Amino acid sequence: MAYLPSLRQLSYLVALAKELNFTRAAQACFVGQSTLSAGLKELEDGLGIQLVERDRQNVSITPAGLEVLERAKAILTASEDLVEYAGATGKPMTANIRLGVIPTIAPFLLPTVLPEVRKQFPDLKITLREDLTANLLARIADHKLDFALIALPYDVSGLRVEELFDDNFWIVAREGDPALKGKEVMLPAKMAERLLLLEEGHCLREHSLQACKKADIQKNEAMEATSLLTLLQMVESGFGIALIPEMAVKSSLLNNTELVAKAMAAPAPKRVIALVARSSTAHVTEFAALSQCIRERFGEGLQKVRTQ
Template sequence: MNLPSIKQLQYLLAVHKEQNFNRAAEYCHISQSTLSVAINNLEELVGQQLIERDNRKLMFTSMGELVVEQARMIVDQTNNMMKLIAADGDVMAGDVRLGCIPTIAPFLLPKLAKESRRQYPKLRLRLIEGTTAQLMSQLEKGEIDVAILALPIDTGNFHVMQVGHDRFKLVAHKSLQEKLNNLTDFEEVPDGSLMLMEKEHCLRGHALEACRLSKTDKIHPFEATSLTTLVTMLEDGEGISFLPDMAIESGLLRNTHLVAIDMPFENAERQIGFIWRKTSFRAQCYRKLGLLAESLLTSTLSKTK
């Protein structure tokens, strides 16, 4: 039985990613004619049409989508095999593409990168920052190897390793502290007073779950793109928010007039998880990195208990 080549599968994945033959050819650093011939040969080999195309657009057939899904796993496993060979069998050597969301990255990644260099000098972390949706998509497509995300989220068929709990605290201007110290129901806060991250950030949803708020009229129309921006807005003394301990412990509120108040609820927290593909050859490497992150988080967040 004749089998497709890895190169053919890589070309197919490039077309699926770009949804355009010209861009896919540029991505693969080949001519469009070379790419078209390779895809035609692949279709002849499998005896199925994988892509419907005309002069204006292309569309993957249902069989094409199934082949793409399998091709991702095959190419990913082949890449992992070559990395393992290049590292002479040492799972803690070579490159690891590590993605992380912005509300965790600045507080964990510098420590993780430093400690990783100390413990695993042959391992090179390539760090990527992105939203949960972006990182999940990159993980599925094999563009990153592992992601650090805040849970709970729908992780589909990925492997999840929980590495820490990050409690939320109520943050506000110190002039509001007396009013807020005895607050037990956040439905009682003034309308439009709760400032949150924009909807693309999972921290928004996790914060709303933490405060058990159901009335959307309590939410301020402003949506912050970063924690730094959110803190700056809170400095005006007009609103409140919920920030994770790891951000507070890093000094995010230093040199401000803001105070952090313990939440009145248990389980007002988010979980931190390492996520990777179940098909990955390098699961042992990701587990060791996860354990390293867990020790760093335990050291940092234990100060807040």
């Protein structure tokens, strides 16, 4: 019979790749250093390739080891999902779902959706984490989150993806700004030069860049905001204009400010709100139910407002 590595051996490799130190890796796996070393040696012998390079001072993963490492992570994640699936069978909508949400969605969608989720599924527990898209997807891959609410376009290859609704971008500027002329406004190059952005890492920054030519906004790259609220404060202070998601415009975010928001002429730039999970997730029922609840409670309401 062909050699098959154990999950424990694979977990040793993952821990060592993270720590690059045998002592700390062994502690993370709750075993002695000799046990971890022996397990890795058995893995290398069984696979017939060297996975780890080591000397008295340094530990590194070989190129072949890096390839094995990615497969090991996938196998361990699928194994954990299998255990969760077995535990959840026969008891749908009673799990503890770890949900990640990006900062430009969380404050506008969650207050509307979460009360409805609690009403429909009182036994479903949801814990939240707000973070940037890349960090949320990394935590999903590491089995530290179950689902994430993000905005597309974004690279979500290999994930289960449910697109929920479109979220158009609106132009926000001070009252009387030339960018607001007309019932539905455009974003010509001379206006794009004044476009303010969120800092690197926010997907809203990339969506704004996609809405116009990057060359048109190079002059403003030195002025970047760390949050949507800061971005609006910069606009109100007269530093420029901004593209803001419709869900933020329809909230109370612009109340008590001198800012005005106007819809952009069709076809308006947009982002697509989506729920994502590992393809091997054990919580398929919860994934479908949460997607439907968000779409019905928030997405359809946003669409209704848009057509009025």
